[in-house]
Amino acid sequence: MIxxxxxxxxxxxxxxxxxxxxxxxxxxxxxxxxxxxxxESVGHFPLKPTAIEIFQVNVGYxxxxxxxxxxxxxxxxxxxxxxxxxxQQCLDVIRQGDVHTLDLTGGAPEMNPDFRWFVAQAKAAGVxxxxxxxxxxxxxxxxxxxxxxxxFAEHGVHVVSSLPYYKxxxxxxxxxxxxxxxxxxxxxELNATGYGKPGTGLELDLVYNPTGAFLPPDQTSxxxxxxxxLERDFGIAFNRLFTITNIPVSRFLEYLxxxxxxxxxxxxxxxxxxxxxxxGVMCRNTISIGWDGYMYDCDFNQMLxxxxxxxxxxxxxxEFNFDLLNQRDILVSQHCxxxxxxAGSSCQGTVV
Amino acid sequence: xxxxxxxxxxxxxxxxxxxxxxxxxxxxxxFDWYETVFQAGALTPREKGLIALAVSHAVQCPYxxxxxxxxxxxxxxxxxxxxxxxHVAAAIKGGAALxxxxxxxxxxxxxxM
Numbered sequence: 362m363i364x365x366x367x368x369x370x371x372x373x374x375x376x377x378x379x380x381x382x383x384x385x386x387x388x389x390x391x392x393x394x395x396x397x398x399x400x401e402s403v404g405h406f407p408l409k410p411t412a413i414e415i416f417q418v419n420v421g422y423x424x425x426x427x428x429x430x431x432x433x434x435x436x437x438x439x440x441x442x443x444x445x446x447x448x449q450q451c452l453d454v455i456r457q458g459d460v461h462t463l464d465l466t467g468g469a470p471e472m473n474p475d476f477r478w479f480v481a482q483a484k485a486a487g488v489x490x491x492x493x494x495x496x497x498x499x500x501x502x503x504x505x506x507x508x509x510x511x512x513f514a515e516h517g518v519h520v521v522s523s524l525p526y527y528k529x530x531x532x533x534x535x536x537x538x539x540x541x542x543x544x545x546x547x548x549x550e551l552n553a554t555g556y557g558k559p560g561t562g563l564e565l566d567l568v569y570n571p572t573g574a575f576l577p578p579d580q581t582s583x584x585x586x587x588x589x590x591l592e593r594d595f596g597i598a599f600n601r602l603f604t605i606t607n608i609p610v611s612r613f614l615e616y617l618x619x620x621x622x623x624x625x626x627x628x629x630x631x632x633x634x635x636x637x638x639x640x641g642v643m644c645r646n647t648i649s650i651g652w653d654g655y656m657y658d659c660d661f662n663q664m665l666x667x668x669x670x671x672x673x674x675x676x677x678x679x680e681f682n683f684d685l686l687n688q689r690d691i692l693v694s695q696h697c698x699x700x701x702x703x704a705g706s707s708c709q710g711t712v713v
Numbered sequence: 714x715x716x717x718x719x720x721x722x723x724x725x726x727x728x729x730x731x732x733x734x735x736x737x738x739x740x741x742x743x744f745d746w747y748e749t750v751f752q753a754g755a756l757t758p759r760e761k762g763l764i765a766l767a768v769s770h771a772v773q774c775p776y777x778x779x780x781x782x783x784x785x786x787x788x789x790x791x792x793x794x795x796x797x798x799x800h801v802a803a804a805i806k807g808g809a810a811l812x813x814x815x816x817x818x819x820x821x822x823x824x825x826m
Contacts (some may be wrong), residue, residue, distance in 0.1 A: 531791070571786070578789035579758070586789065628724060629783075 362539060363427050363543045365436040366612060373615050374434065376666040382614065383665075383695040388625055393631045396697045403636040407690035408644070413683065415647040417464040417660060417708070418443070418451055420476060422652065424468040425502045428523075428536045429615040430570065432664050435468040443652040445475040449679065451650055452482055454681045461489040464647075464708065466660065469512035470500040471506055484516045492519045494708075497547040498540055510554040519564045520556060521603070521708075522548070527590040531572045548597045557599040565598075568710075570605045574622035576633060576703055603710030606630075608661050608699035630698035637706030641712030644691050652676040658691045659710075661699075667692045723776045759788040767802035767813060 366374040373379055387393045400406045424431075425595035455463065463483050470476055470493055479667050483491050493513065499511050513520055517664035522544070526532050529541035548565075552558060557565035567587065571577050584602035589598040607613045609626060615624040648669075649657040657663040674682030705712030727744070730737020741762050751761050762785045769777035 526791075528791070573786065574784045575783050578787055582759075583758070583789050 362438075363429070365427065365438050366434045366615060368436070368438040371615065373611065373618075379610060379614055379665055380667075380694065381616070382623075383609070387627060388695055393627060396693050396695050399631070399634055399698075399701075400693070405636075406637045406693075408639070408642075408693055410687050410689065410691065411645045412687050413458065413646065413648050414460060415462040415464055415643070416451060416455055416460050416642065416650065417466060418448075418650045419466050419652055419660060419663060420448070420468070420470045420473040420479065422468045423472045423692050424496065425472070425499050426469070426496055426537055426540065428612070429616055430535055430572075430607055432608055432610040432613055432661055433468060434611045434664070439468065441652045442473055443475070443654075445478060447652070447654040448475060448482070449477045449649075450654060450678045450681075452479075452486055454678060455483070455488060456486055457681075458683045463488045463490070463491060464492040465493070466494040469496050471495065471499050471509060477512060480512075480516050480518060484505045490519055491516065492521055495520055495522050496536075497522045497524070497544040498548060501543050502549040510551050510556065513551075514554050514556070514563055517562070518550060519566070521566045521568060523570070524548075524587075525569055525572050527587050529596070535572045537641055545595050545597065548591075548599070549595065552596075552598055557597075564600050566601045566603060567599050568603045568605055570607055574607075574617060574620065574626045574629075575708075576629065577606060580604040580704065601710070603708070604704075604706075605708070605710065606699045606702055606706035607632075608696050608706075610661050610664050610696050621677055626634070627695065627698070630702045633702035634698060635701055635703060635705060635713060637713050638701040638703075641705055641707065642697075642700045643707035643712075644700075645708070647685065647708075650678055656681070656686075662692060665694070665696070667694070718775055718778065720775075723779060726776070759785070759790055762788045763790060763794060763798040768799040770799050770802040771806055 372598070378558035388395050394402075397406055400408060419433070421442035422433055422435045423437065423442060424433075424439070425437060425702060427436040454460075465479070467473070467475075474480075480491060480493070501504050524532065524544055525535050532541035532544065533539065548557075551565055554563070555561035556563045569577060569583060569587070577583070580602065587602050588599070591599070608631075609617055609623070614623070617626050622661060644658040644662075647659065649660045649663050651657060651663050655668060656669045656676055658669060668676040669686065670689045670692060672685070674680055674685035700706050700712075730740025733739055751758060751765075756764075762781060765777070766781040766785050769781050782795070785798075
């Protein structure tokens with residue numbers, strides 16, 4: 362199993378190093394336009410929020426997997442974890458506004474010791490939709506997680522899980538040996554609990570992201586293909602497939618550089634820029650909360666330590682101000698081209 | 714110029730109309746048609762991508778091989794499908810050479826007692 366960039370004391374573990382690369386060639390030489398220049402040319406700069414409707418909370422960077430493309434640089438060696446106090450602050454804010462969705466991510470969010478408490482409190486607070494981004498293998502990693510599917514069902518959790526392909530080879534090459542088999546078992550468990558089955562109301566969505574330096578295929582046709590193959594080979598059912606573009610941040614950025622794909626990939630993202638995708642980017646209706654309570658425009662900005670604009674009334678959840686945050690300027694950099702390429706990309710798949 | 718092929722030149726393909734005298738009407742027509750060819754029709758975009766990949770090998774165009782390897786991956790094709798497409802191209806190329814052996818045999822038979 363590979364180790365996180367942080368554990369390896371890799372240069373890219375420093376967010377300043379990543380930002381320097383994203384601001385360097387081919388953008389610094391003018392060979393490619395910057396994201397700011399590109400959205401200025403279509404009248405979207407500064408990028409503004411619509412309204413905050415989704416709270417995406419990263420409850421910690423600890424994970425049982427070490428995926429090669431992970432933008433969080435998550436892994437078993439990461440110890441950053443959200444406290445119950447910070448979770449409570451999130452709940453207090455959610456109760457004040459029109460937030461309809463709590464989107465829990467990590468790392469493996471289930472590994473946070475207060476994860477179940479947080480979900481139960483959010484449910485009791487009347488949050489309309491609670492999403493858990495589960496890597497699937499955690500559900501089979503240890504007996505203490507075996508009862509997670511019924512816990513999810515009891516609280517009406519919407520499960521969203523990564524599965525880069527319906528065959529083992531591509532999945533394991535990205536997410537680690539044995540991940541596909543464990544994911545299949547976890548999906549079968551979720552199905553047995555009612556997830557992904559018609560009439561249960563228990564939603565199970567899968568996430569595809571490319572296993573390399575290329576853009577995702579058409580979402581609808583790939584969803585049909587996943588459904589056909591997973592049902593035929595493993596009897597697995599699910600609701601929707603979201604295709605997500607890999608963003609050049611953290612370990613995916615490391616991969617791009619090490620494989621000499623960085624420049625070509627940035628050309629690809631810029632050439633595929635779709636003005637229509639700008640309107641639907643997730644940072645416009647989402648706020649991202651880090652494990653320590655700091656706020657970001659999205660989970661990728663979080664990993665680059667680009668906290669929300671200071672003028673938005675403060676950068677910590679303890680200083681949350683709906684009005685000022687809804688008027689803030691969203692911070693952008695060249696990684697944002699990942700969300701506007703082709704049909705666009707968000708945590709809910711394509712945006713066009 | 715020290716090299717005949719440079720992978721960076723693929724990015725310049727879109728500017729192939731640069732030397733046309735009045736705008737780039739020929740290049741524009743080509744790219745319009747090209748884009749239409751690869752849209753979904755009786756064949757899916759993936760099937761068209763796999764055909765393009767096979768033809769790229771048959772015409773031995775390194776730019777095309779790069780472009781349609783990426784294109785196939787982005788249309789959801791997997792490595793096994795792509796390799797089979799290359800074998801189809803190779804089989805036709807090989808068959809095309811071999812079938813000319815009939816001409817050789819005909820000529821030899823004509824010349825021989």
